Amino acid sequence: MSASSKLPPFDPADPLGIDDLLEPEDLAVRDTVRQWAADRVVPYVADWYERGELPGIRELARELGAIGALGMSLSGYGCAGASAVQYGLACLELEAADSGIRSLVSVQGSLAMYAVHRFGSEAQKQQWLPRMASGEVIGCFGLTEPDHGSDPASMRTYAKKDGSDWVLNGRKMWITNGSVAGVAVVWAQTEEGIRGFVVPADSDGFSAPEIKHKLSLRASVTSELVLDDVRLPADAVLPEVVGLKGPLSCLSHARYGIVWGAMGAARSCFEAALDYAKSREQFGRPIGGFQLTQAKLADMALELHKGILLAHHLGRRMDAGRLRPEQVSFGKLNNVREAIDICRTARTVLGANGISLEYPVMRHATNLESVLTYEGTVEMHQLVLGKALTGLDAFR
Template sequence: MMTTHTPGTDPLDLLDVTGLLSDEERQIQETVRRFVADRVRPHVAEWFEAGTFPRELAPELGKLGLLGMHLDGYGCAGTSAVAYGLACLELEAGDSGLRSFVSVQGSLAMFSIWKYGSEEQKQEWLPRMAAGEAIGCFGLTEPDFGSDPANMRTRATRDGGDWILTGTKMWITNGSIADVATVWAQTEDGIRGFLVPRGTPGFTSRTIKQKLSLRASITGELILDEVRLPDSARLPEARGLGAPLGCLSEARFGIIFGSAGAARDSLRAALDYANSRVQFGRPIAAFQLTQEKLANMAVGLNTSLLLALHLGRLKDAGAIKPHQISVGKLNNVRTALAIARECRTILGGSGITLEYSPLRHANNLESVLTYEGTSEIHTLVVGQALTGHAAFR
């Protein structure tokens, strides 16, 4: 199906970024946008307030081909990086929790198996995960080691032909609903990855409650108490810290696009409100201070979109570098958070309610700013690229 593009139809697309997309990319973006409009927007405020994620969405996301969509084979769609990014943009325009679910499922849990797993592991898990029949999570972060995973305390020791895993993982998206966890642990030969199915003796999880951010997302703690696994549970191609960090680069890429979606949705809500809210006899959109806010935010949004698209083209060409992904996450999440906060000011008192999206997006983006590498860590990655000096220690 061919799509047509009419420049100037979206006032927020000041630089006609949409015109730089292919027909296929626009079609994928529009398909995800319709799904979000039909299945997410009518309910997301309720999910956020209740602090829940509707697991029944997983098969629907799978049917659309959005789970592991940028991977090849095993029931995955095999789309381009840009198409995956555009899907993330539309998902996060609905809510960061929805994009987080898709990112963790596809770019962390599935990607770790696809990249580092055995053929048997791929056949066992990837088709079901792509269909949304099985949910995965990614156990790297620990209570005392977030930005410093090299010093994780989770241990895997040999016991005959088996492995014994002991440790705790924290802030794990999908953690308490996952059917399988990719768990990273220290061994005598360095960091290795293991697949831990739900129900394995000694493996438990709990949902983290009382969150002020990412409420429409399930965040869990994983507890491994002398979990015995066969060697076939080990990811055979994962050796060293570079393996989980490679997975994180995949997830961070989706955030570059996704955060722009949250910014776009916030700005659209503020623009619509400003045109309909009348004060002193005219819409507040007609006042100079409001227009300055809107103009500055629109420039920031369009800059973020151009950056995301450029990095997507680099990724599709196989030329992207880790520090470039850090540039994208650092800039776009920071920009999106500033936009969401500023949009709330245009909405006035109405902006603190769940009737409008900007403050919900702002709360969510506080988590996005921190996970998959804090803004401080990405700043130091960029600093190292500039100076050649690693300032992490």
């Protein structure tokens, strides 16, 4: 470096200079989603959360479709064909607004649309994907059951052949978007193994009662799916997959989005704590001038930007076709855990104000308690990594 060269200034919002790794197209995607969230979610989400509702979800879905956020990493059929890094950046910005909004997008694109795109017939893709990409149709993904969460191989939902038709019976639980979905991808036991089915929500015997009294993800639609002799034609089955590898590959794709998304919630809490620390005065000066507060802020920034760097690395591996499921578990386990710790530390900086919905901290902290255990609990991801490290299976 010559004597005349100057280092760029230190940026508290990007202390590691991670933005230097992003292409102009990446930044354009990030800025578009950030602006949409700032206009359409941030001013209202505290009220939605307090009421336990997500009003106007169908309108929000259409707006998300219009900016290319639904199924954005898929190609064709009206999908944006964005890179994995761009999809991750979108998840980060959406979850910085609220985990429920990111969940809406993740379930739509990384679970329901991804399942049809990867395992569906051409007719199924043509029928559903363009309308789902535009937000005209909302989708959901039925895997978890009331008695079987971490052990989907033991699911009780069953599909049996009746002539050329399929007849489905069973229940699914904790299904995001369930009661507003126009289509559900439902996984069921069959004589030949676990299969996926595309189930229109207006099918006879299908219902999706909404789950109430949640204390987390309150600005999100969560439902039970009930299948009572739901009769489907032969072409409702996803033809390209048999077995658990179908739903598990969908979950891996969605977990990748969580790796980024969790850092969005963490960033929102860190920014709230930093702003508060610079303006809140105690003992005659801002609390950000005290050593203990600065130590908290430094530790939060450290884990936040390490997590974003990890997410970026995994995104580049996904774009190169080299991302393994174990690496997704690595990212999900680390980033959600660290995001929760950042939220809790931010709450201490804000003191009593940290529990008020005037600030985003407690809302993000409670939302992340759900993110911690959905799409793979802490223990499941620890065991995935443990098996990868030792070569020994401790699941059973």
